Amino acid sequence: MNVTDLITPVKGAVARPPSFRTRRLPYVAALLIMLTLVPLQFPGAYELSIANRTITYAVAAIGFYLVFGLSGQFAFSQAIFFGLGAYASAWSGRTLGGFWLALVVGVVITALVAVVFALLVRKADHFYFAIATLGLSEIGLVVFTEWESFTGSAGQVQVVDDPSIAGFVFDSELRMFWFLLGALALVLVLTAWIERSPVRRDAIVVRDHPEVAASFGMPTLKVQLVMFVLGSSYAGAAGALFAHDQGFISPSSFSVALGINIFLMVILGGLGSMWGAVIGAIFVVLFPSGCARSPSIGSSCSRSC
Amino acid sequence: MLDVDELTVSFGGVRAVSDVSFSLGEGATVGIIGPNGAGKTTLVNALTGMVEASGSVSVDGEPLRLGRPGPAYHAGIVRTYQTPRTFAGLSCLENVIVGMGNRARTGLSSAWFRRPSMLEMERGRWARAEEILRGVNLGSVAETDAGELSYGRQRLLELGRAIAAEPRLILLDEPAAGLNGPETDALADLILDLSTRGVGLLVIEHKLDFVTRVCPEVIVLDLGRAIAAGPTQEVFRDPQVMDAYLGTSADA
DSSP states (O other), X not given: OOGGGGSOOOOSOOOOOHHHHSOOHHHHHHHHHHHTTHHHHOOSHHHHHHHHHHHHHHHHHHHHIIIIIITOOOOOTHHHHHHHHHHHHHHHHHHTOOHHHHHHHHHHHHHHHHHHHHHHTTTOOHHHHHHHHHHHHHHHHHXXXXXXXXXXXGGOEEOOOOOEETXXXXXXXXXXXXXXXXXXXXXXXXXXXXXXXXXXXXXXXXXXXXXXXXXXXXOHHHHHHHHHHHHHHHHHHHHHHHHHHHSEEOGGGGSHHHHHHHHHHHHHHOSSXXXXXXXXXXXXXXXXXXXXXXXXXXXXXXXXX | OEEEEEEEEEETTEEEEEEEEEEEOTTOEEEEEOOTTSSHHHHHHHHTTSSOOEEEEXXXXXXXXXXXXXHHHHTTEEEOOSSOOOOTXXXXXXXXXXXXXXXXXXXXXXXXXXXXXXXXXXXXXXXXXXXXXXXXXOGGGTTSBGGGSOHHHHHHHHHHXXXXXXXXXXXXXXXXXXXOHHHHHHHHHHHHHHHHTTOEEEEEOSOHHHHHHHOSEEEEEETTEEEEEEEHHHHHHOHHHHHHHHOOOTTO
């Protein structure tokens, strides 16, 4: 029996899903070109430090778009994986040395913890999963504070290694900006490739009707696990970048408040594509900073922002 | 091809399907009728492994593991839903691709590191999905999101998704509901065509004229039990069936 015999093929234009029709890489290029104007417009170290922080948060938010936007997983864990990436890379930098190894260690340790966590709570859905990720966040903060051989005294760590490529050291805010822009470019391209692949379709299918997906033989647990671990690994990479950009980390940077902020970035920017995460990250970081510096509202707002 | 023996589904103390037995030959189309709450949809859920069930089901003599969706799919059993469960934000093409069994090059590593061969596989899937969509009269909306289709057309889309799985048996849960006259005719033709190609069909339907048209045989369920089975015209003349389906005729 062959069901394809049913249909007589018709010559003509081939249909393709809209998600494959859309070109994304030209937009990635356009965004990056626009961002190269930032140092020209805002050469000051303070402004650049805000830009750098925005980029690291944007990477974490893009990861969260994969977890929540595409895969529909209600996770508050992005902040703690961001922190784990930061601490793991700082630990690697202290004990093993070197930025690149630290980045890899940060991502790999984050991914491993995400796999174990996701397998442990695989039966938990929706709000139960959300509660489990909140629990993980609180436990993680305690670990960051108390496990001093890993995280330093009360979680206060200096991170000294600067990234370098072929002997060129990214040791100023401006140089770090160019380095982070390159990292953002890589992350955007990798994510654009996911959006233009069957991975996106599978994630949405399992998100919207897991029972239908299962009845067509789809490995639903694997699909969800891959998306969760992938998005969490983005957070780990972002955390490692954050640690090396800031040069100093402490547990308060990775609280549940950051998890909620990352939620806010993705929701404000829009859940439909990775651009939402980028726009949301820019808004959530710049709006309070802009408020604080505005002459008219800065004085009344600076304390609360 | 399909042998069902004393299939039972219990929810707490309620036996929603109770000791139902029947067989289905290669390419046979059997209607399942019965009043609301008779257990028709539960029977479909049981056969596709979506609920726990006892009894035995075998496909070509191979026993099917019940209570899990995977084995039913791999044995060639797929279904459609009474209330369409399509993927609203995905195009009709992608909805049909969901049914396809070949998952080669769909993973993350293919998306990143083997893009040319991933795209080649995808192009094959799009072409195939488009053919299937033409077959269910949805060729013109191949690139449209499923959420923009009427309920009736979403049912056809689900049928296309089921066909994409190259199944041995399709379980149709009220396929004609929400279709207008010409659409119903087209669906009937499609079902007859599938049947001549050896695909078995189990059709749950309330529209009795539709059942008469496409199903040579029917099974009547009432309160979870199969109360009658046989050639459609004979079964419809059975007074017990008319009682169950249309209400008692005691005073007639």
